[in-house]
Amino acid sequence: MYSQVTVARAGKSERIAVVTLNRPDKLNALTKVMEAELRDAMEAVDRDDNVRVVVLTGAGKGFCAGMDINELEVLPPGDIRAAQWMRPFDMNRRADYQTRYGYFPAMRKPVIAAINGAAAGLGLVFALYCDMRFAGANAAFSSAFARRGLIAEHGISWLLPRVVGPGHAADLLYSARKVLADEALRIGLVDRVVDADALMATTLDYADDLAENVSPRSIRVMKRQLWEQPFxxxxxxxxxxxxxxxxxxxxxxxxxxxxxxxxxxxxxxxxx
Incomplete structure (x- = not known):
């Protein structure tokens, strides 16, 4: 169905949807095709009542290395409210999540990022829009923007301080330096770090517990509570x-x- 994204079922009752960015030869750098397919895939699994947890990961050795340099685009200032980003079935009450990647927090299901390598630029943005972040010991993070003459885009200046605090956020944004998995855990950028070979098994075990033993109605309401709380x-x-x-x-x-x-x-x- 997709050319640059895959969707597979996992778990004891196949209630986990694993959405994989699938350009491994390019460290899953984002293209316009991948962006459109990712949104379609995420909204499809959100509509599917048989899916209770979503895991987002990357194929091969990287999570997402950011936007493909050959497809960098100049976004008009009005892009944030462009019609194509609006969701007719928005499950979140807040208009704040009617934005380009705001569909992540607006989803009814928990989204766990399984970060299996480099997460830079938009890769870091995607990770921050997820509810939780599990990382392999080989994971590495960078905002990248300042080293490309760019700024903190897609709401990352709002998201990052709420995850790691204002000082760490300023450091990561201003310096755009590489942060390895152990430091990412220490500053709260990720929620747990495991051996790279055990990343998917660990993530799926956790997701399976949510899918099998926790009320999806409770998670749906609590997710909305957590994402609305800052307002x-x-x-x-x-x-x-x-x-x-x-x-x-x-x-x-x-x-x-x-x-x-x-x-x-x-x-x-x-x-x-």
């Missing part, structure tokens, strides 16, 4: 949480959550 006051976040808790208690997943705990059996969550 809210404590009072607003609390009021919305109380309303969501009321709805949760009426849900099928709450009934099943109590039942499987009392009956000491595996959960059978419906997502409703």
């Amino acid at each position: 809210q006051s404590l009072a607003e976040a609390t009021r919305l949480a109380n309303a969501e808790m009321f709805e949760s208690i009426q849900s099928e997943d709450f009934t099943e959550g109590v039942a499987h705990f009392i009956e000491r059996r595996p959960a059978r969550f419906s997502g409703r």
Whole structure:
């Protein structure tokens, strides 16, 4: 179906969708074709109720080396609100996620980046738009922009300080230096580091636990809560949480959550 992206099912019940950037000879450098295919693939797996977790990774020895230098484009200032980036089925209440890569946080499912090598420029942007980042010990990160005469694009100046703090964000953006996996873990850029050979197995084990044992309805609501939180006051976040808790208690997943705990059996969550 795609020429530069692949989609495969994984996990005990094939409830994990593994989306792979597939230009290994170019370290998965982004092209216009790959960008369009990635968006289509991510939105397709988000619509699929049989998919509960999405893993994003790269083929070969790299995650994504950034934009293909032969396809660099000059984005007009109005691009952020261009019609092609709007989502008719947006699952997130905020207009802030109606942007070029805002479909990542607007997805209903958790997205885990399995970073198997270089993540530079747009590769770093994609990783930051994911909910979690697992890295192989061979992973390396760089914003790259300052060394190309560019700026912090696609909202990375908003995302990066919220992940690593303002000081580390300034360092990584200003210097555009290479950050290896151990430092990335220390500053919070990634959530865990494992041997390169164990990266996909570790990521899929974690994703499988989410897919099999956790309410997809709960994750759907909590993901929205986490991504909306930076725009809210404590009072607003609390009021919305109380309303969501009321709805949760009426849900099928709450009934099943109590039942499987009392009956000491595996959960059978419906997502409703």
